[in-house]
Amino acid sequence: MTTLVLGGTGKTGRRVADRLAALDVPVRIGSRSAEPGFDWTDRATWAPALEGVDAVYVAYYPDLAFPGAVEDIEALTALAVRSGVKRLVLLSGRGEPQAEASERIMQASGLDWTIVRCGWFMQNFSEGYLLEAVLDGVIALPVADVAEPFVDVDDIADVAVAALTRDGHAGRLYELTGPRLLTFTDVAAELSRATGRQITYVPVTAEQYAEGAIAHGVPEEEVEALNGLFAEVLDGRNAHLSDGVQQALGRPARDFADYARANADAWARP
Numbered sequence: 601m602t603t604l605v606l607g608g609t610g611k612t613g614r615r616v617a618d619r620l621a622a623l624d625v626p627v628r629i630g631s632r633s634a635e636p637g638f639d640w641t642d643r644a645t646w647a648p649a650l651e652g653v654d655a656v657y658v659a660y661y662p663d664l665a666f667p668g669a670v671e672d673i674e675a676l677t678a679l680a681v682r683s684g685v686k687r688l689v690l691l692s693g694r695g696e697p698q699a700e701a702s703e704r705i706m707q708a709s710g711l712d713w714t715i716v717r718c719g720w721f722m723q724n725f726s727e728g729y730l731l732e733a734v735l736d737g738v739i740a741l742p743v744a745d746v747a748e749p750f751v752d753v754d755d756i757a758d759v760a761v762a763a764l765t766r767d768g769h770a771g772r773l774y775e776l777t778g779p780r781l782l783t784f785t786d787v788a789a790e791l792s793r794a795t796g797r798q799i800t801y802v803p804v805t806a807e808q809y810a811e812g813a814i815a816h817g818v819p820e821e822e823v824e825a826l827n828g829l830f831a832e833v834l835d836g837r838n839a840h841l842s843d844g845v846q847q848a849l850g851r852p853a854r855d856f857a858d859y860a861r862a863n864a865d866a867w868a869r870p
Contacts, residue, residue, distance in 0.1 A: 603626065603628070605620070606658050608634065609629065611727055612760065630649055636651075655686060664751065664860075670702055673706070689715075690706050695719075714770060715774065716774055716844075718776045720751070722753065722856055722859045723753040739799065741811065743834040744803065745803060746839060748784075748834065748839070749778050750856055762849060777841050778842070790856050790860045793860070794863075803832075809823075
């Protein structure tokens, strides 16, 4: 079974692809730089990427909460059905109405589907747009200090690979979180302990965040979308735990403290 991994060079996708390759599962990377290439903004690239594929891991870029995502997922799902794909695994967002709309599209497709619905990634602090903030020692975001059940991307990848390669996961919606709720102040404290230096969390306005992010090279349209996502999702709606990792894998989810200790080198200034 050839598996297409969309977003195969991203945080979750590259981990999914590596795990599939280790299991000797034929993998096709879905990215603009792959051959054949795949580009969410160019639907002409979709059919060649899906040709001969049995299963697809769907990680939408930049996020299912962004405008146009639902229409793209609807078009991709219909094409997957026509192309003979048998199994879809969707990376979804917890507490995002547009993401849930995308989930319903796949659930109605007639294919074997699995939804992997996740909270905010721990790896945003070590591999994503918050890395520079941690290196600078100040995490400044336009959100109240609400609790969030941050989830480890390695847990997400393990669940996705199980759904792509094993029986018993079709028709399941796994809601993945870490094992405890943390505010951003709590996160800063965990990162301080792991790195041995002081890291603080500072709430800012959306305008202040945009100014700082653009100064660090984040594209203006992405900053605007992130501000909208912060306002929509980081309002306390996700301040509860789920046991999706335990359900899917039979083991507990990874704790943020373990993640922070394991990634301490990422926050060491050269």
